[in-house]
Amino acid sequence: MRSSWADAVANAETSAAAASASPNNVAPVAVGPSRGGRAAYVPPHLRNRPPSVESPALPLADGPSGARQPPASGALPAGGNRWGGGPIRDVARPGFGGGRGGGGGWHSRREQEANPFANDDETTEEVFDSQENSGINFDAYEDIPVETSGDNVPPPVNTFAEIDLGDALNENIRRCKYVKPTPVQRYAIPISLMGRDLMACAQTGSGKTAAFCFPIISGIMRGPPAQRQRGSRTAYPHALILSPTRELSIQIHEEARKFAYQTGVRVVVAYGGAPINQQLRDLERGVDILVATPGRLVDLLERARVSLQHIGYLALDEADRMLDMGFEPQIRRIVEQMDMPPCGQRQTMLFSATFPKEIQRLASDFLYNYIFLAVGRVGSSTDLIVQRVEFVLDSDKRSHLMDLLHAQRDSGAHGKQALTLVFVETKRGADSLEHWLCTNGFPATTIHGDRTQQEREQALRSFKSGATPILVATDVAARGLDIPHVAHVINFDLPNDIDDYVHRIGRTGRAGKTGLATAFFNESNSSLARSLSELMQEANQEVPQWLSRFAATRSYGGGGGGRNRRSGGARFGGRDFRREPSSKGGGGDYYGGGSSGYGGGSYGASSGYGGGYGSSGVTSAWD
DNA sequence: AAAAAAT
Numbered sequence: 035m036r037s038s039w040a041d042a043v044a045n046a047e048t049s050a051a052a053a054s055a056s057p058n059n060v061a062p063v064a065v066g067p068s069r070g071g072r073a074a075y076v077p078p079h080l081r082n083r084p085p086s087v088e089s090p091a092l093p094l095a096d097g098p099s100g101a102r103q104p105p106a107s108g109a110l111p112a113g114g115n116r117w118g119g120g121p122i123r124d125v126a127r128p129g130f131g132g133g134r135g136g137g138g139g140w141h142s143r144r145e146q147e148a149n150p151f152a153n154d155d156e157t158t159e160e161v162f163d164s165q166e167n168s169g170i171n172f173d174a175y176e177d178i179p180v181e182t183s184g185d186n187v188p189p190p191v192n193t194f195a196e197i198d199l200g201d202a203l204n205e206n207i208r209r210c211k212y213v214k215p216t217p218v219q220r221y222a223i224p225i226s227l228m229g230r231d232l233m234a235c236a237q238t239g240s241g242k243t244a245a246f247c248f249p250i251i252s253g254i255m256r257g258p259p260a261q262r263q264r265g266s267r268t269a270y271p272h273a274l275i276l277s278p279t280r281e282l283s284i285q286i287h288e289e290a291r292k293f294a295y296q297t298g299v300r301v302v303v304a305y306g307g308a309p310i311n312q313q314l315r316d317l318e319r320g321v322d323i324l325v326a327t328p329g330r331l332v333d334l335l336e337r338a339r340v341s342l343q344h345i346g347y348l349a350l351d352e353a354d355r356m357l358d359m360g361f362e363p364q365i366r367r368i369v370e371q372m373d374m375p376p377c378g379q380r381q382t383m384l385f386s387a388t389f390p391k392e393i394q395r396l397a398s399d400f401l402y403n404y405i406f407l408a409v410g411r412v413g414s415s416t417d418l419i420v421q422r423v424e425f426v427l428d429s430d431k432r433s434h435l436m437d438l439l440h441a442q443r444d445s446g447a448h449g450k451q452a453l454t455l456v457f458v459e460t461k462r463g464a465d466s467l468e469h470w471l472c473t474n475g476f477p478a479t480t481i482h483g484d485r486t487q488q489e490r491e492q493a494l495r496s497f498k499s500g501a502t503p504i505l506v507a508t509d510v511a512a513r514g515l516d517i518p519h520v521a522h523v524i525n526f527d528l529p530n531d532i533d534d535y536v537h538r539i540g541r542t543g544r545a546g547k548t549g550l551a552t553a554f555f556n557e558s559n560s561s562l563a564r565s566l567s568e569l570m571q572e573a574n575q576e577v578p579q580w581l582s583r584f585a586a587t588r589s590y591g592g593g594g595g596g597r598n599r600r601s602g603g604a605r606f607g608g609r610d611f612r613r614e615p616s617s618k619g620g621g622g623d624y625y626g627g628g629s630s631g632y633g634g635g636s637y638g639a640s641s642g643y644g645g646g647y648g649s650s651g652v653t654s655a656w657d
Numbered sequence: 658a659a660a661a662a663a664t
Contacts, residue, residue, distance in 0.1 A: 278662075280661095305662090306664085329662040330663060336663095360661060360662080459658090459660090460658090483662085508660060
């Protein structure tokens with residue numbers, strides 16, 4: 035895995051971090067099953083340990099405010115968990131190392147588990163290093179604005195050492211070169227380890243996947259081994275991670291495999307467009323965490339090759355996308371109409387950068403007494419992403435694009451093209467632009483839903499490697515994809531929804547690097563003018579006068595704000611809709627950048643809130 | 658109106 039922007043920070047702060055990891059600041063640990071009549075609850079970090087090692091200073095969440103029912107599979111059989119203190123123990127668990135002794139009747143998977151870190155560090159890091167490294171904004175790191183709300187929000191942790199994730203997971207954290215938790219991890223992991231449901235706004239580029247994977251993996255390790263019915267071809271995963279695109283599912287799977295390496299926790303990915311047979315075989319070999327796109331999962335459920343009965347953890351990545359009009363019925367079907375344990379008996383975590391109020395309302399159906407968390411990005415987008423808007427007629431777009439690419443090539447190191455991601459509106463438009471670029475001397479490829487899955491994955495590989503440094507994409511590539519070294523995002527066609535714009539430009543300026551986002555704007559985008567200019571203002575970007583005039587004359591009032599009125603969605607990751615006055619959401623939330631207007635929120639890095647974020651004191655929490 | 662997601 036590519037190291038995150040936090041690494042550099044962490045390297046500089048390792049000693050301080052270590053010093054602050056005092057036993058008095060132990061992270062909250064998982065809430066135990068609060069069933070009556072069972073054995074007394076033993077906190078997970080005390081299991082399989084010599085007694086009296088630690089004494090948590092923080093009270094365990096309990097009662098109606100914090101506790102939830104245990105996962106459906108939550109019964110703890112004696113000696114059955116994978117929570118080894120030292121090197122991985124052999125446990126009597128089919129599919130895990132214990133099989134070698136014959137106990138599980140299964141081959142040893144430990145020896146077979148491919149090293150997911152094998153391809154790391156032989157990537158393009160060196161090739162690109164000369165072009166960037168403008169430096170990480172260390173001050174901004176301390177200034178991340180954070181909002182939490184909900185009952186009994188646990189305090190954030192400052193180091194991984196404060197969290198008892200177990201040796202195997204800690205070793206993987208080391209292999210990933212994570213030294214210090216990113217802001218979203220600092221807040222989300224304790225919440226998640228408490229067993230609480232969570233709605234989180236945070237950027238993928240700074241460790242969002244790890245934020246939900248670590249607690250899931252650690253929880254599964256503490257839990258019972260999967261019981262497999264002999265002869266049954268149905269898989270019973272303990273955790274389900276859903277994402278809106280195949281490539282994002284692939285990416286999450288790759289990351290999760292690293293986190294789960296040698297923990298005995300098995301991660302399988304299932305998505306459409308690829309032969310189902312391999313996926314079925316993977317499932318048969320055993321699965322603890324299933325990463326999937328909705329369509330293929332429904333297929334697997336209908337074939338009864340997967341059951342959700344044992345799901346203890348449900349994570350929706352890009353959750354607002356998953357619950358928008360196109361996806362909602364499918365998601366409801368999976369979450370509410372199959373055999374998944376109901377809300378409250380599983381732990382549900384929703385992640386996205388943008389969380390429109392209407393979507394929050396829908397999402398609350400899936401959540402039980404959840405905590406809302408919004409974590410701003412590292413520094414303002416001012417520091418990391420320079421946003422430009424240019425007025426370009428449709429007929430001039432190609433030649434204008436050519437100018438940009440030439441300029442970029444001329445200024446780039448070694449005369450090479452820096453990675454440029456070009457967003458267009460339609461699949462046909464993508465094909466046609468790709469062809470035109472190629473014929474004009476700019477090696478390009480394209481990714482969109484009309485291409486075969488093979489072509490899509492090949493395009494992404496070819497782009498990432500720099501073989502075709504220009505990728506023309508539809509919105510399939512707008513969300514979540516972590517493509518290192520994207521120097522420039524060009525909105526050749528602007529999206530209709532400002533949230534999509536936020537996600538698109540979030541493909542650059544990642545991992546603490548700077549990025550450039552250029553948008554081609556003309557009359558056909560007038561409905562976006564107002565929200566775009568507001569977004570740019572909030573991000574302390576220079577707003578061209580003509581755009582301000584557009585914003586003022588068009589799409590003002592008229593009640594037509596519709597999707598473009600961000601309704602608390604984009605900037606600073608939105609706000610907990612439970613705190614909003616129960617109106618339909620007037621535009622008032624737009625300008626109340628400070629902490630006024632809603633009480634009780636806790637700003638984790640309060641001193642920095644607003645500092646460096648422009649006068650409005652807000653910023654966006656990108657994906 | 659478009660894109661995505663099962664075959």
